[in-house]
């Protein structure tokens with residue numbers, strides 16, 4: 001193990017015990033012999049937090065003293081999961097903590113299990129933000145994360161009779177030991193009202209008279225870097241009513257309606273907006289976005305002012321990275337403050353925002369781009385709407401200069417969509433005001449340049465970058481897969497791969513070594529047993545760890561094609577059933593594992609979940625099939641569940657229709673954990689297969705460039721449908737998998753409706769599944785592929801992504817504290 005030299009004195013076993021007991025007695029006010037597991041978890045977490053706070057304060061002081069340039073990472077989502085193990089591992093102190101807890105009669109791993117996931121995000125984009133925080137802290141970059149402290153995170157999913165039900169996820173139920181409430185850091189946020197042109201010092205000046213004022217209170221969560229004295233801060237804003245607002249009402253004698261307004265204000269950060277991908281222009285969401293960015297910009301300005309430098313120097317000390325277009329109003333808010341409050345000119349202010357801001361796009365389909373109705377914007381943020389018009393005016397002049405008399409270009413590129421209704425196109429706005437725009441994989445960035453924003457690319461080619469996403473190997477390997485991590489350290493003869501993931505490539509050289517292969521598959525087996533135990537505990541279903549564990553876990557979406565997977569499972573089931581006993585001996589036993597949530601209002605996705613569950617009931621209860629095939633749907637997919645499933649996968653599926661998944665970060669986590677990839681040439685799979693080697697991943701299906709022509713063939717009924725595919729649809733239709741009405745689901749695949757090309761890719765999918773069965777039968781071959789998957793995943797560390805952001809976009813350098821003081 002690696003650890004930091006001369007670690008601060010408070011982290012030896014005796015001190016850990018002392019601080020733990022202190023929190024039991026004083027924070028929880030309990031006797032030390034009288035606490036349950038939850039109490040012990042809380043006391044432990046708070047004593048870990050104390051260590052982090054010391055480091056965080058000193059890190060901030062260090063950044064300040066050195067006058068370093070910082071990055072502010074703005075995201076509406078942070079899908080963090082649990083923090084206790086992450087903190088202890090990053091401090092390099094798991095052994096000490098384990099020993100201390102043992103001395104006091106606790107098992108550290110059991111206490112980890114007490115923690116609720118912080119699910120302040122839906123999926124990829126939110127999890128990416130969390131991985132990026134870990135990497136920025138680990139690599140000592142001067143960074144701050146900003147977001148919202150939702151009281152209710154991503155909903156809790158229950159499955160009843162095969163159907164998804166959503167329950168509120170009150171993750172704060174047992175308190176949140178990781179956060180520090182900062183009542184000293186509070187900003188007013190304004191909404192609504194009117195704008196008036198006024199004369200100030202003989203010059204016309206636009207003044208905003210807002211109607212509502214709500215306070216943003218900071219909650220700080222320390223983010224420890226791995227084996228560094230640096231600790232960063234994630235600042236999440238929470239809404240609180242302002243006093244003046246209350247007092248007016250109170251004085252008028254109407255106490256109850258004043259309390260009503262209180263809860264109205266608090267509603268802004270009550271719940272994570274319950275929708276991904278399909279955009280819905282709800283007023284509360286717009287208010288959430290503005291609330292987050294306004295508080296953040298005020299905070300950035302306050303800290304910048306401490307430097308005593310002129311505001312025109314702002315970009316030299318601060319840069320802002322926006323996680324998708326959701327925080328774009330941050331730039332408009334800064335522009336407004338510079339012009340209206342600081343009295344700077346438009347041109348000067350505009351230069352400041354352009355130099356500071358950059359934007360990451362996560363969207364592929366144009367129809368999913370964020371846009372806000374102008375009517376709503378004018379009502380909620382009238383002054384910002386003025387500024388957007390002004391920006392657009394200047395921008396369209398540039399377009400006109402480049403392409404004179406080209407009405408088409410003006411219409412396409414305008415920040416304002418005119419018909420059929422009027423909208424602000426947030427991605428267009430973001431591209432215009434940022435100095436850099438990036439996609440999240442090579443194929444996605446290329447699609448941005450050629451299909452999503454081709455005109456912007458022609459106007460500003462230098463603005464478009466590609467930075468492939470990554471994931472943190474600390475959480476996804478070191479913490480989630482201790483067995484394999486220890487093996488890797490042993491075979492690479494160094495633990496430092498956790499900080500330099502490229503070192504994994506050295507495993508390739510050894511991938512044929514018999515003893516490595518043996519230990520490798522044993523580690524996988526142990527992880528499979530753990531997952532089998534979890535499946536039995538949650539579903540009462542026994543599965544054999546000897547079977548091939550075949551996993552697809554992600555949000556349930558038509559484009560991700562869980563439906564293709566379950567249709568194949570049905571095909572496999574009917575095929576096995578028609579086999580003789582002799583033939584069945586040759587079948588590779590499989591456990592097909594699904595997990596994922598569907599948006600609450602996404603009916604088709606919900607009926608895919610229903611189908612998977614119904615199929616699992618039929619197959620798992622078929623005595624005739626036994627262990628040859630099992631189907632598992634694990635409810636409530638979340639970060640902590642992924643940490644159990646991913647290390648146990650033999651095979652993982654990433655089978656979106658080519659050209660629909662911007663990246664897909666879970667494939668990176670699977671590959672790192674030695675899972676073999678089954679995927680389409682989409683998003684991250686293109687680059688993974690390049691790194692791991694085409695012969696070691698299983699890819700199939702229509703390539704992105706062929707998708708449009710095949711779609712039109714399907715639409716026009718010119719595509720001959722595979723009879724095996726049709727046969728599966730018929731048995732579903734016949735009711736073999738329950739009486740639920742699957743007609744809408746089946747219709748989405750028939751009559752030229754098969755937009756995601758399931759019927760087109762099905763034959764190739766069956767073929768590649770056969771190849772997988774054959775490969776699994778040859779352990780040497782399979783283990784080698786598994787080792788090579790890990791060996792080829794070095795590129796996909798989020799450390800590499802963050803280095804690229806820092807060098808290419810932010811132009812910031814690490815600032816590493818050299819010691820504990």
Ligand code: 26Y
Pocket residue numbers: 122123124125126128275276277278279280326362370440469661662663664665683
């Ligand atoms: C505004 C609202 C409706 C909305 C909310 C959340 C729109 C989109 C989202 C989330 C999108 C998301 O998670 N995108 C995923 O980002 C990952 C990280 O880059 C990618 O790996 C993945 O392909 C992409 O779908």
